[in-house]
Amino acid sequence: MIEVSLFRLYSLRALYLLVVVGLGITVWPGVIHHEQPWELKEGVVQCMLAAFSALSVLGLRYPLQMLPLLLWEMLWKSIWLIVIALPLWSTGQMDESTWATASACLIVLIFPFGIPWRFVFAHYIKKHGDRFH
Template sequence: MNTTEQVPKQSKFSIKNIFLPDYENYEGVRRINIYVMRLFFALMFVFVATDSWTVILTHQGEWDPTRAVAWCTWAAYSTLALLGVFHTLRMLPIMLFMIFYKGLWLIVVAYPLWSAGTLKGSPAEGMAYMFTGIIIPILFMPWKYVFKKYILFETKKK
């Protein structure tokens, strides 16, 4: 009698399966997490790449070095996000970067304005509204996987 426990194989797509850990394809991460993160990677690519590459490719004259760094950073970030659509788990640091910078901006810029009652009508209001959407990637980030891979630096067994 075989006493080894086997993980059930997820053979086909079903709504039930997207909520179960997928050990075969995604190292135990649930498919719903993968699908939502892919959506966010695609949105990052579509919206940020369009703006950043348009500015870079149509810019005329000399660049202000600080503005050039900012636009080049956004162009690189959004282009790497495209890789996240296809290699979701490998590109999680891009998603972590997004959560970190948006969360930091909300704490450093938006929260003081909000607590002073001056966020509404300020130049930061629109961005604060958009940045609050980070709650979705925070909820769907496979935090156990992130902790294992990026905090504990899991080593491969021989």
């Protein structure tokens, strides 16, 4: 069993807290008090972000058990930055909206420093998976 240091556990909790506070300030007010109906995609995005922040509250108490949540966040933001933002930026075609989204996604750069990678490797790569039948 890989032992995760107390410092690393608090680093994980800090990442979850960042998500909870950040989305609590930016997303939840709109979810609770939106005055006009959202377009389909905007509604999906806002509700997914709200659910992500709500689940991140569990990460404050169970940082290792909720680790896949942070891995998902890091992965989707990295994919978006590489597949969408980088090509637009390299060709000088980023508009104001894309810049705003890219700026928000760049927070993902701090995630690798808080994630206990030996634990991730031991529990999600090296460890045998659950049986299928």
